[in-house]
Amino acid sequence: MTWLRAVVAAGLSMVFPGAGHVVIRDWLRALLFAGLYLVTFWLFFPVDQIATAESFSEAMTITSEVDMLSQLTLLFVNLIAAFDAVIRALEFSPNAAGDDGGATCPECGKELDEDLEFCHWCTARLEPSPEEEPAQS
Structure with a gap:
């Protein structure tokens, strides 16, 4: 892509x-x-x-x-x-990597907003991490 x-x-x-x-x-x-x-x-x-x-x-x-x-x-x-x-x-720009410790998109590598379930840069759907998944009863 x-x-x-x-x-x-x-x-x-x-x-x-x-x-x-x-x-x-x-x-x-x-x-x-x-x-x-x-x-x-x-x-x-x-x-x-x-x-x-x-x-x-x-x-x-x-x-x-x-x-x-x-x-x-x-x-x-x-x-x-x-x-x-x-x-x-192709994300070769110096500020595209997001090295400030925040979450990054697995598709485009840009910084993510923690509240969204998709990347607002490339619209890739984000899978929740195992610790964020709600417990099923």
Whole structure:
């Protein structure tokens, strides 16, 4: 399941940076990468010409005539967002392990709320520990 989430996050980040981070519920990074993508597009592409284009094909023609450095800059933002989404989805981030002594999810490894019977991060159902099971009479 984790690999599937990582692949989906990477694919969505290649379509629009930040969308992959939404899948893994990393809201701050989603806003960061979406904003970085939009600012990069605004800085390196002729936004005013694209906005005044009369058809979609004309807008694509204008976009394709942009120099290679601008296109590579936008591609670089996409690749960094996809790579970061994969790393975050596979739980390689420094704060994902939850080493502060609290209970962690057996599926995703993130911290759990003790009152819930499921992980609120990955929705995995949690089995109660033997000392928590009620005694049957």
